[in-house]
Amino acid sequence: MSTSNPSLKDTSMAQASSPSNSLWALAWKRLRKDKAAMISFAIVLAYLVMLILSMTGLIAKNWDKEVAVSYAPPTLMSYFGKTAETSNALTVQDTLLSKANLPSYGIEDPLAKDMQDIRQTVQQHPIDDKAQLASTLTFGADRWGVDIISKTIKGSETSILVGIIAAVFSVILGTALGAVSGYFGGWIDDVINWFYNVFTSIPYMLLILAIAAVLQKQGLMSIIIILALTGWTGTYRLIRAEYMKHTHREYVLAAKAIGVSHFRRMFVHIFPNVSHIALVQMSILVVGFIKAEVILSFLGFGVPVGTASWGSMLSEAQSEFLLGKWWQLVAATTAMAILVTAFSLFTDALRDALDPKLK
Secondary structure, three states, X not given: OOOOOHHHHHHHHHHHHOOOOOHHHHHHHHHHHOHHHHHHHHHHHHHHHHHHHHHOXXXXXXXXXXXXXXXXXXXXXXXXXXXXXXXXXXXXXXXXXXXXXXXXXOXXXXXXXXXXXHHHHHHHOOHHHHHHHHOOOOOOEOOOOEEHHHHHHHHHHHHHHHHHXXXXXXXXXXXXXXXXXXXXXXXXXXXXXXXXXXHHOOXXXXXXXXXXXXXXXXXXXXXXXXXXXXXXXXXXXXXXXXXXXXXXXXXXXXXXXXXXXXXXXXHHXXXXXXXXXXXXXXXXXXXXXXXXXXXXXXXXXXXOOOXXXXXXXXXXXXXXXXXXXXXXXXXXXXXXXXXXXXXXXXXXXXXXXXXXXXX
């Protein structure tokens, strides 16, 4: 007569019905316990939402429009309705109006008609409205009278897009080469390793500048291609090492025994076990590529003239800072520093959370 243990049966049923503790579920649990990681993740999400709103034109749509006088200083409120620029503009306006109303004393004034036209123009387009608008810009304006906040938001769209897209292509290239090299080995591994050694033997920034100088073409696509072609080496090295370990494990050998193709063994069986490495590498590359785009644009190899980016803003701010106009420099560096710091902290936390040794 067989007997069954109800408690063991209930335990087994509960285990069967409960969700499995996968690598991603364990990683999310660790991330939620890390307050710094969650704050950093919230900041990164805020930047991504701002990126989407800027791309759809809901914010910073007319970022390049002249909305203030040149080099309008950052102010939260107007000083009795007038700033220094307003006072200077009103002085010019009053002078023109007074000259237009000078008595002639019986002598014909040859400039009377011209001064009358100036008087009508000044009355139809008063300077006070524009200067009053300049006094309400939180971060002021640049030399063209463009609002710095709108320009910074539009610049973040360019820099973040370049960082994300270039990182995706770089990780795809590095993962594909690392998978092929680590899986097949032999002469294929030797050839790809030769290319890897060539790229890593040249200093990274020097290699980027050399390729940018050879292409001699500014634009977002050129920057993305340059960064993707130069940033795959780190991903390749890590993925290759993982594929060399997983290729000879039991589950891969079993798939080979039943006739599974090389492609399925590489990207269906092995890749899910190393995908966390590719994800961490992509987040690391996003930070590096954002900084690389800023450097390229600052040196004149990046975005073309008329396109806003953090690098082009810093390039403009270089001459403005010598004139005492510091607000564009502060706006661009602050926005970039907050994103880069938050992304770096989140990347470190993600790498620790996805470490299988911390299960």
